[in-house]
Amino acid sequence: MQSLVEESAATEQQTEFNSVISAKRVNVFYGDTQALTNVDLEVPENQITSLIGPSGCGKSTFLRCLNRMNDTVDGCRVEGEILLDGVDIYGPGVDEVLLRARVGMVFQKPNPFPKSIYDNVAYGPRIHGLAANKDELDEMVLTSLEKAGLINEVQNRLHSTGTSLSGGQQQRLCIARALAVQPEIILMDEPCSALDPIATAKVEELIEELKENYSIIIVTHSMQQAARISQKTAFFHLGEVVEVGDTEKIFTSPSDERTQGYITGRFG
Amino acid sequence: MTDTPNDPKASGWYGEKYSANLKKRHKSERLFRRLGLSAILIALGLLGILLFSIVGKGYTAFIQTYITLDITFSESVIDKDGTRDPVKMRSASYGNLVRDALRKEFPEVTQRRDLRALFGLVSKDATQQLRKMIAADPSLIGKTIPVRMLASDDVDMFEKGYISRDVVQDDRRVKDNELEWLDALQADGAISTHFNTRFFTGGDSREPEMAGIWGAMVGSFYTLIVTFLISFPIGVMSAIYLEEFAPKNKLTDIIEVNINNLAAVPSIVFGLLGLAIFLNVAHLPRSAPLVGGMTLALMTLPTIIIASRAAIRAVPDSIRQAALGLGASPQQAAFHHILPLAMPGILTGTIIGLSQALGETAPLLMIGMVAFIADIPGGVFDPATVMPVQIFLWADSPERAFVEKTSGAIMVLLGFLIFMNAIAVVLRKKFERRW
Amino acid sequence: MSFFPLVIVLLLMCTAGYWYGSKKALSGVRNNSTSKFITSRPHQFGIYVFIWGMIPPVLLGLIWVVMKLTAGNLDQGLVQQIENVVFPVAIMLGAGAGLYFSIGRISPDLRVRKTIETLVYGVLIIASTISILTTVGIVLSLMFETVQFFGKVPLSEFFFGLTWSPQTALRADQVGSSGAFGSIPLFLGTMLITFIAMCVAVPLGLMSAIYMTEYASDRFRAVVKPLLEILAGIPTVVYGFFAALTVGVFFRDAGDAVGIAVSSESALAAGVVMGMMIIPFVSSLSDDIIMAVPQSLRDGSYGLGATKSETVRKVILPAALPGIVGAVLLAVSRAIGETMIVVMAAGFAANLTANPLEAVTTVTVQIVGLLVGDQEFDSAKTLAAFALALVLFVVTLTLNVIALLVVRKYREKYD
Structure with a gap:
């Protein structure tokens, strides 16, 4: 792993870090159209990486490559390497089901299952067989809800349906649901875009707490959000990564003029 | 990348906790997938068996066995007085000609019972056939010429291999002596099979070898015409009203719910409606395509309305607004612009509705279209039967030969249905518009 | 006169009315320099005349059918007489009167489009109530016979009886011999x-x-x-x-x-x-x-x-x-x-x-x-x-x- 870090440090001037995911020359096609072109990206451990860029630039597509969610889309083809712990996740022998257990995901619109709050969170542990018995499962559900900062709000109604919660609560429920599978990496696809500012603040606060134990990659259309919470930022444009670096540097002195244009609001 | 493990599962890349029941999960995934696929295969298999059994039973309906005999048109039978009076000649006993020919062929048969069996080899149709020959050409009288005549249904079944020689005589429709005669005729080359034109040109008959479906086809045609003439205009007008003009109120709601429910009312209930209203109150003729068509029209109406509404709704609002913006009245917009654009969809729905009506049997049983009718109907007031009812009637007949006729009629009916649906598909493909 | 020739003659009369009506509307505008603009198009005037020609015969026909159905036993000869002579004449006269009246009314200011559209609207409404009438017809015809049925067979027998043999009577006390x-x-x-x-x-x-x-x-x-x-x-x-x-x-x-x-x-x-x-x-x-x-x-x-x-x-x-x-x-x-x-x-x-x-x-x-x-x-x-x-x-x-x-x-x- 060490060689990787040195390699990337040589190309980009940024803080030293341990990389959990490294994407190398990733190309993605939907049928005949190319959505991503030669994307290289190193994702640091226990930090928040944000992917920004105008809509349709491929940032969500890239995110969905990282846990092979694109497999469920007909006609989608991925080329190149995406290494997790040094294993190419598109290589033979990789089970996408288990990959997704290690790399969790939170979606744009809160999508709790039409089940009780408890069952929503218990879903992951149940399918993966993580809990040996009912007590362990209860424990896992409660811990996950606690980590997601939802425990106080739902403690007394664990068995009412997940859809009865408010939007922000639903999104935190979805985060708790992802945490219950005990992933190492959490992918978030514009998790706050459907939420009001107060709920957004709560979720952002939660994301910042989570980075202690998890590596987080977040796609966002809000540059302020990227600046507020992330340590590292990648700017996508027309299916390419234009610039990657420490968030501070990207927002204060971008080296590429397209980045400059985007963050100053000239396009996007 | 030298440190890349070859097998991520073995190297503990996933961690112990997830891999524990992985095998089981993948096994149940495969099982579930196979279950789904086999459900589809079973359904398709059932369809295959159905079609196979129909075709297997029915393809022989399109060929028929004939017996060629030297018929002597003796004057003594046809025209005793020698007056050549057509009326008298028509009433002569032409059956005797056939009997004489058979007697000549098999002089050894003398027993009364055996003779009856012998005469039974040739269909009753022969009498008609000979009468027509004489009527068309009286100069045949006195001559002896070979004539090809329909064989009886039992002979036909035997020739087609449905009756086996190996069965004990008592369980066999064709007895031993008949077998001998048939073998003799066969040896003479007197037995032949030909395409069964009568099946497509004749009306119903009690004798399977004489039965045809032309009468039922004509009946179906008249019935469908009536159905179309009633249900299409009313259906399209209802759809236009409901989609374009109807105010949102209780009445429209009721109409809406009502149409959806009518679409699911069992077809036999429409038959009872037809019986009670059209026959018992309005005293329209029983068994007539008019009544059948009206009954089926009421049944088809919801299908046409629902399809037409969908087609009208698919026309974008911008067209309507463009027309209104040029000063067209709402009715002009609807009839000049929306309706033509929605027409392919409406026609597709109508054809599908009509093909349902073409295959419908139960309501027609209620209004008496189930009677035995040998004549070809000449109009919507004549008693008639339709193809599915003909199939029902033949399926109910005990004669073995009607099984193949039934299957043959089913093949013809399915042919029509496939044709109608193909038109609907072509219409949809050709005029389908994506807005 | 029998039915179909009568219909054909009627249609011919009305078609002539259509043609004449359209022409008159057109010439009315051409000769009248003060009102260049007419609210309706010429063929709509034609349709207007056509409809007026059809209304009296249709009404008369309906009245006659209803009379024949309701009046029970009429003298056959009289009915024949009326159908052969009186009825066709009445219809012709009615149609003629309708045509004459409507052609007389044609003028550029007559808003026939409105009239026609109201009529069309009415027809559309009638068409869309057919489906309701079907349901009503089903319910009424079934109800009517069912009520009669329960006059003969008690409800309890129908809904709770364990034997069904409508063709033959099982016991002597059963209704008629119906079973x-x-x-x-x-x-x-x-x-x-x-x-x-x-x-x-x-x-x-x-x-x-x-x-x-x-x-x-x-x-x-x-x-x-x-x-x-x-x-x-x-x-x-x-x-x-x-x-x-x-x-x-x-x-x-x-x-x-x-x-x-x-x-x-x-x-x-x-x-x-x-x-x-x-x-x-x-x-x-x-x-x-x-x-x-x-x-x-x-x-x-x-x-x-x-x-x-x-x-x-x-x-x-x-x-x-x-x-x-x-x-x-x-x-x-x-x-x-x-x-x-x-x-x-x-x-x-x-x-x-x-x-x-x-x-x-x-x-x-x-x-x-x-x-x-x-x-x-x-x-x-x-x-x-x-x-x-x-x-x-x-x-x-x-x-x-x-x-x-x-x-x-x-x-x-x-x-």
Whole structure:
């Protein structure tokens, strides 16, 4: 792993870090159209990486490559390497089901299952067989809800349906649901875009707490959000990564003029 | 990348906790997938068996066995007085000609019972056939010429291999002596099979070898015409009203719910409606395509309305607004612009509705279209039967030969249905518009 | 004058009126320099005249038909006289008067478009009430006969009686000599066959729908879906023939082979074939309903590392359950009302049994049995058919209303 870090440090001037995911020359096609072109990206451990860029630039597509969610889309083809712990996740022998257990995901619109709050969170542990018995499962559900900062709000109604919660609560429920599978990496696809500012603040606060134990990659259309919470930022444009670096540097002195244009609001 | 493990599962890349029941999960995934696929295969298999059994039973309906005999048109039978009076000649006993020919062929048969069996080899149709020959050409009288005549249904079944020689005589429709005669005729080359034109040109008959479906086809045609003439205009007008003009109120709601429910009312209930209203109150003729068509029209109406509404709704609002913006009245917009654009969809729905009506049997049983009718109907007031009812009637007949006729009629009916649906598909493909 | 020539003459008269009306409207504008603009187009004036020409004959015709129907026994000679002489003359005069009146009214200021559109609007409304009239007609005609039936046979016997033999009297005290009308065996038979049909159609239809929506490629779907739909397009009489001659015989022979007595008109054969017919119905309804489950729920489940089957069983099916229940209810109502398969493959004898290997009869079979052939109206036998049909109508209607409500509610949830 060490060689990787040195390699990337040589190309980009940024803080030293341990990389959990490294994407190398990733190309993605939907049928005949190319959505991503030669994307290289190193994702640091226990930090928040944000992917920004105008809509349709491929940032969500890239995110969905990282846990092979694109497999469920007909006609989608991925080329190149995406290494997790040094294993190419598109290589033979990789089970996408288990990959997704290690790399969790939170979606744009809160999508709790039409089940009780408890069952929503218990879903992951149940399918993966993580809990040996009912007590362990209860424990896992409660811990996950606690980590997601939802425990106080739902403690007394664990068995009412997940859809009865408010939007922000639903999104935190979805985060708790992802945490219950005990992933190492959490992918978030514009998790706050459907939420009001107060709920957004709560979720952002939660994301910042989570980075202690998890590596987080977040796609966002809000540059302020990227600046507020992330340590590292990648700017996508027309299916390419234009610039990657420490968030501070990207927002204060971008080296590429397209980045400059985007963050100053000239396009996007 | 030298440190890349070859097998991520073995190297503990996933961690112990997830891999524990992985095998089981993948096994149940495969099982579930196979279950789904086999459900589809079973359904398709059932369809295959159905079609196979129909075709297997029915393809022989399109060929028929004939017996060629030297018929002597003796004057003594046809025209005793020698007056050549057509009326008298028509009433002569032409059956005797056939009997004489058979007697000549098999002089050894003398027993009364055996003779009856012998005469039974040739269909009753022969009498008609000979009468027509004489009527068309009286100069045949006195001559002896070979004539090809329909064989009886039992002979036909035997020739087609449905009756086996190996069965004990008592369980066999064709007895031993008949077998001998048939073998003799066969040896003479007197037995032949030909395409069964009568099946497509004749009306119903009690004798399977004489039965045809032309009468039922004509009946179906008249019935469908009536159905179309009633249900299409009313259906399209209802759809236009409901989609374009109807105010949102209780009445429209009721109409809406009502149409959806009518679409699911069992077809036999429409038959009872037809019986009670059209026959018992309005005293329209029983068994007539008019009544059948009206009954089926009421049944088809919801299908046409629902399809037409969908087609009208698919026309974008911008067209309507463009027309209104040029000063067209709402009715002009609807009839000049929306309706033509929605027409392919409406026609597709109508054809599908009509093909349902073409295959419908139960309501027609209620209004008496189930009677035995040998004549070809000449109009919507004549008693008639339709193809599915003909199939029902033949399926109910005990004669073995009607099984193949039934299957043959089913093949013809399915042919029509496939044709109608193909038109609907072509219409949809050709005029389908994506807005 | 007979009917068709009269109609042709009328149409000719009105067509002439159309032509003359259009011309007059045009020339009216040309000669009148002060009003260049007319509110209606010339052909609309033509239609206006045409309609005025048609109204009196149609009204007269209607009045005559109603009079003939209501006035009971009129003198035949008089009727002939009127039909041959008075009626055609009256119609011609009426049409002529209508044409003359409307042509006289033509002027550029006459707003005929409005008049015509009001008329068209009326016709549209009438057309769309036909479907309501159909329902009313069904209810009234069934009710009327059913009330008469219950005048002859007590309600309790019909709904709770255990014997059904309308053709022959079992006991001396029964109405006329018409027999017993206990409908329980029919309902049980119907339920038995419906149950068998559902056992075939629901698993096969549902699993097909799941495979089509979740697993199959677009190409597979494009080929297989229309093939399955063929099952729905085959006429029921064909299924009946198949059930009676192929499936029924097969089950009987299979039963013989293993030493079980299976009736050749067994409920099993009819039920299985009926289920086969309903497969595409269940599968296309479930297909729609499963498709309506939002993609985000699938994503959520896959994102947590669930396999496809886990997602289907634990997320999609529970979410789609109300809709699927609705679809099954619709399928049940279909099966209950199905006639030809059971008429041809199930028996006419009303056995009170739950054994699928024996022959049972159904409500629809009995309706057909009672009404096909010569009927004397007003006999309890014939009326019984209407009572059965009313029960059938009410039951299927209830099932449909419930199913449609359930499905609608389900769709609202995900729209």
